[in-house]
Every structure is written in structure tokens, then in C-alpha cells.
Amino acid sequence: MTFCIRAATDADLPFLYEMAKLTGGGFTNLPPDRKALRAKLDRSHEAFARTDGPITDEAFVLVLENTATGEVRGTCQLFTQVGQRHPFYSYRLGTLTQHSAALSRTFRAEMLSLCTDLEGCSEVGGLFLHPGERAGGLGLLLARSRYLFIRQHRARFADRILAELRGVIDESGGSPFWDGLAGRFFAMNFQEADEFNAINGHQFIADLFPKHPIYTAMLTESARAVIGMPHPSGRAAMRMLENEGFAHDSYVDIFDGGPTMTARTSSVRTIREAQTGPLLQLHEEGEEALIATGELAGFRCCLGRARPSAEGVTIDAASAAALQVQTGATVTHVARV
Template identity: 35%
Template sequence: MKIVRLCQFSDVDKLVELAHKAGPGMTTLKPDPGAQAARIDRVRRTLQGSATLADQGYLFLMEETDTGEIVGVCGIETAVGLEQPFYTYRIDTTVYASRELGIWSKMDKLSISHDLTGYAELCSLFLDPLHRVNCNGALLSKSRFMFLAQFAERFGTRVCAEMRGVFDEHGDSPFWRALGSHFYRIDFHEADRLVSLGQKSFLAELMPRFPVYIDFLPDEAKACIGTTHKDTTPARHLLESEGLRLERHIDIFEAGPVLEARIDSLRVMRESSLCNVVISDAHTNPTAPHLIATSQLKKFRTGLIYTAPKQGLIILTPAEAKALQVKTGDQVRMMEAYPRRVA
């Protein structure tokens, strides 16, 4: 059984190995043992209550419980932009009109913004390509929503997610080539590396001071704006099914979409429910897949089962209970893995 759990220090090597498979563009998932160990230490301090709000974050790993293999990773930052600005481009529209000539036009422009300061951020989502089957992607991505619902008091009112943008066949970003490279004067991957190490002062020092009109960009750069990398498109669809939407913000490097929502508007806040565990070998009729999440913070685990709760109880097999580390009487949170289609 695959479960999603909080990371531990013993996971560093496996996490770095997984990061090697992610490729360019994932700022928060670099194959650097020191950086990943530091991030896991942040999780430890967050759970202990010793991390400042600006430093709080959670990192989850998908594990195959039968083998101990780590096949996926995802994270939540509690509140971005409090210590170092969380920059995006905001898409604004300006209208120009001449009454004398009877002409008017609308032009979109990109303005540097840190409007998303204080948002929780869903980040670092990556699933080993060999395991992108069945419902693994849904389990990994949506485990974070179960955590948000179970521990809502640990977060603010809004959440966002930066989605990986478009890269060409050489691994370069057309948007960066057309815009960012003229201001920062360094390679995209070097800029990305510096940000991943927390060295962000150059962004404020070199970023454009005035809005950039989108119509002035080359077509290949314009096509990148709000567009998701083909490998990340399924992840975007999963987030949108839970209530996140592209509003006005994109990534300042490769123009990938930044999805956002109020936490209290997410599907998990409406459709998940609490129930108590019963462990039994008794056969139950299979149902649509359901997410199940445990209620203890430090031992938080999420899994996928094909059994629905009934009258406030959920029947688990001994194997499922062992993987989730729960016992009879424990309280868990449950939700259907996919929204029901409206006829």
C-alpha cells in the first residue's frame, strides 16, 4: 500500500535521489543533500513549535509500505513572503481610448507583485514517472488538502501553488529568454539555483521597475504566460478539481501559472468528514476511491482505500490499519478522491 507521510532525517538520501529525476524548473526540489537536510530540519522545528511563522513548512513523502521505497514528494509552506518577498508577475489590463478618433484598445501588462504574501503554498510536487499510474498522483497531490483540513488552525485564509512553466527541447525557458535574461544577465538555471538556496536579493535589485506590456514580447514568450509544462498539466488539473484557479499571477522566471483559492472554499472543507476506525477482515463492497488521513500531527499519514464510511465508521483491513498506523477507535478524516460529476 502506498501512503503519504511526513519526512524524516533518514529520508535525505532517497529524497535527493528522487530530486535527480525532476529536471529543471523545480526551485524547491534540488538534488542537494545539504539543502534537503536543512528543509527536513525545518519540518522538525515546525512540528516542535520552535520555528517562526516565516520558517514553517511541511514536506511529505510517498512511500511504498511493503518495500520502503520513496516514489514521490510534496510540500506545504505555511506563509510565504514574510521573511523574503514572494514575487510574482501580476497580469493587469489597461484601456486606452481616443474619443476624437473613435479608437480604443485593451493591453495586458505584467507588473512585479508580492500580493500573495502570507499565503500558504502548495509546492515541491513530484512523482516518479514509473509510478504515475492508478491513483498515485491524486493521492500525492490531494494528501496536502487533507492536511490543510485536519490542521486548518496552523494556516491563514488563502493558499496558492506555483505550477511549472514551459521549457523548450533544450531545457530553456522562452519566457526567460525574452524577458528575464535582459534584466538579470545570468543563465535561467543559475538564477533558479540561487533562489532555491534562498539568495533572492538579486531579484529586487535587478527586476524591471515598470510594467512590461505583453504585446511587446515575442509570440513564443507570450504563449508561455499562464501555460503549464506538459509534465505538470495533470497536477494542475488535480488542483483545479479541488478549487484552485489561475487568477492574475504567474511565475517571474518561466511564466507558469500561480493557482490560488481561499482555504475555506476548497472541496475538502465541504466534503470531507471525520469517522472512527473499525479493524476487521469482514468483506465490504468496493466503492469509489476514498482518501483517508490520520489525525495526529507528527504521525500524519494519508492513504487511498476503496471503502466508504458508514454511520460515522470506516472498516479497515488489518493491512490497511498497519500501513496507516491506526487502531480501532482512532479518528480519521475521509473524502472521495475525485469530485462527483454533476449530470
Template identity: 35%
Template sequence: MLTVRPVRTADLPAIERLAFDSGIGVTSLPADRDRLFERIQRSNSSFEHEATAGAGYEYYAFVLVDDGQVVGTAAVAAAAGFDEPFYSYRNEIFVHASRTLRVHNRVHVLNLCHDLTGMVQLCGFYVDPAYRQLGAELLSRARLMFIAGQRLRFGKRIIAEMQGLHDEQGQSPFWNAIGRIFFDMDFPQVEQAFVTHSKSFIAELMPNYPIYVPLLPDEAQDAISQVHPDSERTCQILTREGFETDEYIDIFDGGAVLTADIDRLYTLQHSRLYRVEVVDSLPALAKTRLVGNERCAGYVAVLAASQLADNGVQIEAETAETLGVAAGAWIRVTELQLG
């Protein structure tokens, strides 16, 4: 049975392997053992922390488990850029006009900003390629199920950075056209710097004035708001949830930044709480759904057969045991969105 639960310290070797396999471009999942350990410890502390109104330092990391093996990981940061500004480029239109020459031009520009600082952030997502269908949906949406059950811990708006375009050698056309000029570093080098150093170097080295998009090479322009093929499945899941491509892009590779109102997401709107009824077997027409308990540190979500009834939801004993619930307990249930 595919299961999602909070990360544990013992998962470090598996998380390190997933971080290495994720390759270039997933800066929120660094292939750095010390940083990964710090994030696991921070996550453990966050799950144990008592819920309070207002988001802060909390960081919740989850793992996707199949038969005891960790095959995916994902996280939720309660506030993007809690300790330092969260930088992005904002797409804007400048108007250049001359009444004398009868010229009126609308020009696409990029402005460095930290508008998204403080928003809830989905991050650190990577799934073993063998699990990019059911496993990816379970892992991605289980985070939102957790948010639904722990609503006090999170704010109103949520973001997710999509991995932008780069080739197998790690060359990013967007980075080469802008960032490399100011950093004199290749994309993989700056990604490592982003992981191991303070993010203040962004403000120190990146230009604060507008970047005129028409002046960029065509390849760099074409990369703006694009999503790397490896992240297309993740992007599809989030889009079906209600995330939209907003006016923001990643400052490194130009990848799309998705945004949404948390309470308008599909999982938040359509998941429901039901009383558990444990049964020996379910009817043949029972549907596979995403179900999760309502705990924090002991949170568990699974894909399991269930049967909705007037007085609750019927699940089998194995599912109840995995969720750690007994008859009469409340669990959250929502439909799959496979497509």
C-alpha cells in the same frame, strides 16, 4: 500499500534523487543536498511545533512511500515568502485612449508584485512517473487532508506555482524575452541562483515598471500562464480541488499560479471524520478512498478500501495498523477524484 507520511532525515538520499529527476523548473525542489537537508530539518521542527493561530516559518514536507521506497515528495509552506517577499507578475490591463484620434486600446501588461506573500503555498511536488495516477492524487490531496486536520496552522488563501514552458535544453521563451535581458543568465543558471542566494536579487535586477506584453515575441506571449506537460497531471488534480488560474504568473518561466480559498477546496469541504471500526474483511462493494489519521508529527494518509456505516467507517486491520489507529479512533475520509 501507497502511503504518505512526513519526511524523515533518513529520506535525504531519496529526496535528492527525486530533486535531480524533477529536472529544470521545479525551483521549490532544489537539487542541492545542503538545501534539501535544511528543508527536512525545518519540516521536522514544524511537525513537532505546537499549533498556534497565524502562519509563519513552518514548512511541512511529505513523502509518498511504496513498499518502503520513497517515490514522491511534496510540501506545504505555511506562509509563502515568510522571510523575504514572494515575487510574481500580476496580469493587468492598461487603457490607452485618445478622444481626438478616436482610439481606445486595452493593452495587456505585467507588473512585478509581491501580493502573494504570506499565503499558504503548495510546493516541492514531484512523483516518480510510474506513480502519476493514483500516487499523484494521494500525495497531492494528502497535504490538503493534513491542512483540514490542522486548520489552526494555516491561513485562508492558498497558492500553487505550476511549472512553465521550457525545452529539453532548459530554454524558456518567457525567460529569454524578459529575465535574460536583465540578468544576462540562462534559465538554468538563474534557477540555481534562486536556490543558493537571497531572493533580493529579483528586486535588484528585475524591472519595476510594467512589461507590455504585445512587445514580447509571440513565443513568449504564448507561454504566459501555460503549464509544462510534466505538470499537467498536478494541475488537473488541483483544478478539480477548486484552484483557479488567477491574475498571477511565475516571474521566471511565466507558468500559471493557481489560487484558492482553502475552506472552499473539495477536500476541505467533503472530507469527514469517522470513528474507526476494524473488521477482518470488507464487502466486495467497499470503495477505495483517501483516509488519514488526525495526528501532526505522526500523520499518515493512505489509499485503502473502506465501508462507510451509520456509526463510523469500517477498515481492515492492515489499514488500521498503517494509520496507527485502533477501534474507536477518529480518522478523516474523502472520496477519490480520478479523471
């Protein structure tokens, strides 16, 4: 395996920009705007440079590098505590039950309420894998490397964690959910609103979004049909989140209606099952595993083979090269299955 996860650097900006142009819209954490991406990298550099202090609203940007060519072919992000710099808005899906004695009928109305319930959570997001690399488990490496990073820096992350999945986007780049709800309150289409949000932040949501609950029965059929539904390309990501212990807990994205998945951070499977110990020696035999080492900007993670024992762990030579470690180094590993 010649791929390795590492901290993003300034030299990765051209790669990130080219990947951002391939997302197809609705991908707020990876906007096709050099200035916005530059700001993300600057914020990430600050987070990697801070070595102590309380949990605060930080962002870490990681990239997937082909160590043989030096090309960056994917990226993912971690947010330590959302909603501290700007409000973190979601729609909460609930039910209002009413009974009419005169009609002898009970009515249950589904409602969407604008809320900031998830403020203070950590978030995993910004995952994008180049279309030319969607094989060989690289998506799994990108996704689960974030949990190993959290495990290495547990004090920097909250006790609850969320992941927002992109909602349904039509062939023209529009959002049925946006068109049926929020778009009615803004003089812009979904693509314009999504781009504005990615570059300028969420304040316009607080300024113009309706504050009262919305009865879903009043929405268009096309808007109702996509509430809580992931984009077709995100179904595999949703299954991976479910395998880690995340669940869809009635929250949806205010722009495209995609599901927001949540979990207790310490209960996430990769975080809970990973083991840390000294690297004893190199050997080609072992079970397929994710293997990580280092802290902050020195963090690296790859797919390889690991054979744990009571004294430590043995890994394959290719993984040791990708991680830039020698015997005696401290490594963290978790089974790939």
C-alpha cells in the same frame, strides 16, 4: 495498496536527492543540491515539532513511501504563510485601456506588473512523483494528502491558498519566458537563475528585477505564447487543482511564466468534504477513498476503502496496516472521486 504518505525524516535525504535530479529543471522546491535539501528537512522538522502558537512561515515536507520496500517514491510540501521570511513575488497580468479621440480608436495593452499580492497565503507545492510510479492514483494521493493534512491542522494555515505550476521549459532546459523578459536583466540563463533561487532565496529578484510594468507586446512571440501556460507534464496537476476549486487568477511565476492557482482554503473540495470519526472495524467492502490519521509528525495518509456510517467508519485491513491504526482510532476520509 502498499504506499503511504508520511512526514519526511533525515533518512529520506538520499531519496529526495535522487528524485531532485529527475525533475528536469524549473522545480525550485526540490533542487538537486544536498545542502539545500538538508535545510528543507531541518525547516520541516522544526514545523512538525511546534505544537501551538500563531500562523507563521513554516514548511512541511511529506514523502510517499512504499511500505513493502521502504523506498521513497514521491514527495510534496506545504507552506503555511508565504512571504514572511522573504518577499513572495509574482507577476500580475492586467490590461490598460486607452482611447484616442483624434484617431477614434481604443487600445487595450496587456501588462505584467511585479507584485507581492499573495504574501500571507498558504501554499501547496513541491509535488514530485517518481517516473516509475506514475500509475495507480499515486499522484492523486500525493496531491490530495496535502489538503487532508491542512484539514487536520487548520489553525496552522491561512484563509487563502495558492499553488504554482511549473511553466513551459524547452528541450534544452531553458525557459522562453525567462529568455524574453527577466533574462535580459541578469547575466545568467534560466537554469542558473532557477538553481540560485532554490539555494539562495529571492533577494536577487528584489535587487535586479524591473519594477515598472512590462507591456507584453514588447516581449518576443515565444515568451508571450507561454504566459500562464503550464509545463506539459503539469496539465494533469492543473486539472486536479481545478477539480479542488482552484482557479488561475491573473498571477504567473516570475521565472518561467507558469500559472499561479488560488482558492479559499476552507472551500477546497477535499478539505470541505472530508469526514472525521472513529474507526469501528475492518472490512474489505467500501468505496475508494483517501484515508488519513494522526497529527504533525504522526500524520499518515493512504488510498483504500472506507464505508462511513453515523457512528464512524469502517476501512480495509491494508489501509489500517499502512496507517498503523486499530479500531477506536480517529481517522479522516474523503471519497476518491
